[in-house]
Amino acid sequence: MRDWSTLRPEQISQEMNFELATPAWQYQPGHVSMANKQAEGVAYLCRLLEREGLALLADEVGMGKTFQALGVMHLLWQAKPEARVLVMAPNKSICRHWQNEHQQFLQEHCRPPVPADTAAAGAATICGNLAALCEQVRDPDKRFFLVTTHSLSMLGDGNVEGGDAGAGNSEDPAVRAKRIADGMRLDIHAALPGGFDLLVIDEAHYFRNIHGGSQRVAAGEGFFGKAAAPLARKALLLTATPSHKGMQDVRNILGFFKDIAPQPAPELLRRYALRRLRLMPTQDNNYVTKHSYRRELAVPASFGANSLSELFFAFYQKRLGKKMGRKILYGYLEGFESLGAATLPEAQAAGGDTSSKDFHKAPDSELLSAMSAEFHGLFGRLPDHPKYDATIAKLVPRALRDSDVPLHHNKHLVFVRRIPSVRELTQRVNRAYDELYIPLLLQAWGLKANDPVAQNWKASNWSRSGFAALTREVTERYSKRGEQLEAPPALDDAGGEQPAAPHDDRLGSVVANLFVVKRNAGKEDGQDGGKEGGSERTDCANVRLRFRKPESVFSLFLEPAADYRSAGYSACYDSIDGHKSLYATAARDTRLHRHKLAGEPQPPEHYVPAQITPTTQELETAWGLIHPLLTDSEREILDGWRCRIGVAENFANYLREGFLQASPVMVELYCWFTAFRLEQWKNQGKEKTRSYDHASAPERYRMFVEYAKLRMPGSLMLAYFREALPSFETLCKKIAGYKPADYKKKWTVLTQMHNPAWYASGASGDRDRLIIGFNSPFFPNVLVATSVFQEGVNLHLQCRQVHHYGIAWTPGDNEQRVGRVDRLFGRVYKELAQPGSTTLDIHFPYLERSFDEDQVGSFVRHKHGVEAAMDFCLQDAFDKAIDTTLAPGEWKQYLRTPASGAGQRPDPYGAHF
The missing domain is CATH 3.40.50.10810 (Tandem AAA-ATPase domain)
Incomplete structure (x- = not known):
């Protein structure tokens, strides 16, 4: 098409397809679908470029x-x-x-x-x-x-x-x-x-x-x-x-x-x-604008009975007014977003006009630092910040698994302006998740919160050494030898076992840290699990390695079913290159031989691996337990991959890393294993379990599978499997840039995503990893970001909740932030096409009866007034002055709520042919 001056969208649809779900798609004049708009866009842009x-x-x-x-x-x-x-x-x-x-x-x-x-x-x-x-x-x-x-x-x-x-x-x-x-x-x-x-x-x-x-x-x-x-x-x-x-x-x-x-x-x-203007299709074949599903929510925070902290903020507000005069502007109110603002390495701006304001101190930083130091000197601590608490309450679920709440409801994108807020929110979210994890670990070990062993761990601030003492003492209650189901797997190539920079242990989850092998670290006093090659290992790390290393029979649990449905395995290699039995390796070769994966060297036709289990009893996998629990549409996806074995193998790799490294499934799996092991210890020597005492590793594995089968319905493992299944290929192609059929992909991008919350700021060197993780069902559940994630990144596959902990500088910035999740083919897009209602929730936390409420209220009211003009690119310059004359709560009437009938609007500057 050399003549661009007369191009029409009908010609464009002959050259390219903008609706992959419809291979025969063609442009339809007058239709408002996004595929049609994109075809019109290409044709009209070519005309503009040719003319101008x-x-x-x-x-x-x-x-x-x-x-x-x-x-x-x-x-x-x-x-x-x-x-x-x-x-x-x-x-x-x-x-x-x-x-x-x-x-x-x-x-x-x-x-x-x-x-x-x-x-x-x-x-x-x-x-x-x-x-x-x-x-x-x-x-x-x-x-x-x-x-x-x-x-x-x-x-x-x-x-x-x-x-x-x-x-x-x-x-x-x-x-x-x-x-x-x-x-x-x-x-x-x-x-x-x-x-x-x-x-x-x-x-x-x-x-x-x-x-x-x-x-x-x-x-x-x-x-x-x-x-x-x-x-x-x-x-x-x-x-x-x-x-x-x-x-x-x-x-x-x-x-x-x-x-x-x-x-x-x-x-x-x-x-x-x-x-x-973007239009989203609904389940009744209508098209609606963003105003039909966006919901803005006020999140108030108050001091309650905390009079000391309230007095601190009252003095801060008074001094701020005296320092800045009557006209206080956005960006001066650092104290209402963070405390103790310090210059950190992340403070180097990474491009963008607003990022320099995000990453550097506000004009009131010295005032805030001086007052915080004075408060600390008097009371030995920093003042409490109720805005953090109100936000955390929205970010962390009440339970790790609620069958009535889909997993993607736990995904939250939080925007801040100050580096201290990034780090503080990250730390607080991870600590709040620990409060969900710890009771599960204690229960698995048969302990109540008031047990002296549990209290000792708490007194150690939930440390690794404290947990090692707990596991050692409980083990010795039931077995003088500290007997375990099998020896911990050797640590050789367990890559990705260390936390990723720049996130240190102080910001991360203490429970997630228990599952990490610390290479080249000094052994803590009383550390359980042994030390190999300068590495310390907790019982949590040892159990995770059992499900990871191919020489452990438990590595079979996270392998795909032999037929990618429910078939188990009855063979393994006794030895390869001097190693012990390799269960996962034999399972992989069994699948490759059975399905003849294209391009992969095949075992010889007479391949008969060494038998270690009776041929009449197969070793099942988690896939086999999950398959009967899936819906028909979910099983249809797996069945489709039986003709595309590379995709199924890649999905298995993805699940394995997500389960073991980047989700609470590892906590659940550890709790299952620990409770099962504890039950066997309690029954040692009893007649009914005598066969267990002398059972082989495969026989013990089958006993564990029977234990897990009873717990699979309603489990986190089942929920994550189901959530990962329909989005896998889209994540590969559109977010990660991977080939879905790349069965050799190791998904190392997930191996360091241990914590529920992570942050992205100016110095983050792992942005791609965070983008992939946030668009997957796996961690991070909460992504705290400065303006570095305000533009150009797609964070929409799983998330439909945005939090403005720090107000955007302009309505344009605000729209860019929300646009990270309000996109075609994202979570909101999919839910709009399903029966029932859905919303994109936009949260505005604020400190009641303070300049912070005045700031949020002024911004919301002004934004509401300019949004229609902004859609048509006609808004005036944004006034950053804070209006302190609003009556308390008056501004809340300007918060957007889903407007029924907010359907199509004329395009501001459309394509004309």
Whole structure:
């Protein structure tokens, strides 16, 4: 399609499919489905680019802007196979997301699919900085390049990437950044005469402050160019909030790429932009807007009888008013979000205009620190913070398993502005989950909370050494030898056993920490479980290794059924390379031999593994216990994978790591094993259990399976299995970038996700891991984030609850936050298509009768007033002053509630053909 000026969506649907569930899908004129809107978007964007050389895709959050841009890129490569395309995205995580989506688009959405091994599928090249980009474009075989927006912010520093760092300290950093960026653009033109064929800017509102004087603004002006040798022949800009702070943003964003005469924003949007509002399909085949399911909730916090802390905050509020004057602004109220704000490594901003405000101290930080120190000196502790308590009550379930509450209800996305709040909330959530875990562990060991052994563990602050003392003492009550079902497995390659940086034990769950093998750690006094190779192991860690290591018969429990339904196993290898019996290894080879997994070396046809159990008694697995408990639709998914064995094997790997490393299933499994073991110890020597005392390992395993079978209905294991099943392939392809049929995938991304709560801030090096974990049924259940997760990331597969612990800076920021979970094909999308009602819950915690309530109330009222205008990109600049004249509680009338009949609205700037 070389002539873009007359493209129509009917032609687009001949080239690509935007509705994978309908292989024969074609564009239907007049229909409002998202697939139709995406086809219209690709056609209209191509027309804009052909006519103006510049297009702004400003669809509402969660409408597939990335896919529409990929559609434009695909048509460009069809017309010009040698075309060069550059995508600039905020950070490396989002760059990798583009890379993954590109491959998925070519193989699943193109008609016909573009094979991955063809030149047309040219893999995207991610460049670490602009100097690397200048080097990579010289390779004539590369077509698609990715670089971070943040790379523009580095050019004016003293150590310039690819620039002349010796230019002298007297030169203004912004001037230096622009000069270097301009030179890099000319270098690219030397390699690519005429520049890139297409430039795509993701989250283009990062360039709204054209007069801001920052290094990024100056470098952007030099790098993008305009009239004289622009970086690209055509530029496609993507943002859901083109008028982020006010209507002047529209002209500022466009002005980076083209000389724009002064015009009202609506005229610019009509000429250059495409903006449609997201519509979600319902179970009765209607389409509704976000206002039909969004529910905003006030979460009040009060001091109650805690007069000391209330007095502290009263003095803080009084001093704050005296220090700041009558006009108090958002961002000054640090005390109502955190206490003891300290400068931490995470305080380094990671790109984005608001992140620097998030990661640095507020103007009242010194006041807060001084008052906190004074309070601590008088009373020996920091003042209590009831806003934390009110928030934790919303984030942590009352029980680990409630059959009436789906698992995804435990997923919560929490936004804060201050690093101390990130860490404090993470720690408090993990401690609250410990309060659910600990009674289960005590019960499994046959102890009550008031038992002296349990009290000693509590007195040790639930430490590893305290738990070791507990397990040793209870064991000795029933067995002088401390007999166990089998020796603990050897520790050789149990990778991923240490907590991941930067989350330390002080922030994590103390119970989850019991399951971690501490490599190269000194052995605590009285530590149970032995020490191998500088590693300390608790009884929890030993039990987990039993279910993990192939030489343990209990490793069979988490293997797939032999037929991926319910069949068990009756064989194992007696020895391989000098090892003991390898149960899980033999089970795997049995499946591969039975199903002949494509591409995998097969055992010989006469394969007969050494028999260690009677052939009449198979060893069942958890899969075999779960299969009869599934619904027909769930069993249909498993049955479909019997023809796609690679997917079934990959799913098994995923479940194994999720169960053992990243969910409360490991606590449940440990409790089952411990209670079963304790029951056998109590019955030692009795006539009815004499056969157990002398039973082989497989026979003891069968006894445990019978014990577990009674507990499987209503269990966490069953709940997580059922939750993981329907979302697995989507998680692989759309979030993780994995191939669902990659049966060798080890899912090490889950091996360090031990804690129920994790945080993401400026210095987090594990963002991809957190994104995958949060989109799975597994941990983290609670993700606490600063603005680094406000834009560009998808967190929607399991979550439909957002908490604004720290208020967003603008309504545009607020919409970006909620947009992380309010997206097509997410949890809300799926529930809307099912019978019954659903909501996307948006929580606003606040401290009653304080400036904090005034702040939240002012924001909610103002946001309510500008949301309609913001949808149409017409809002005025946001006033950050806090209105203290509102009557108590008056602002709550502006909280959004699901509006029945909130159906279709006209698109602000639609596609016209």
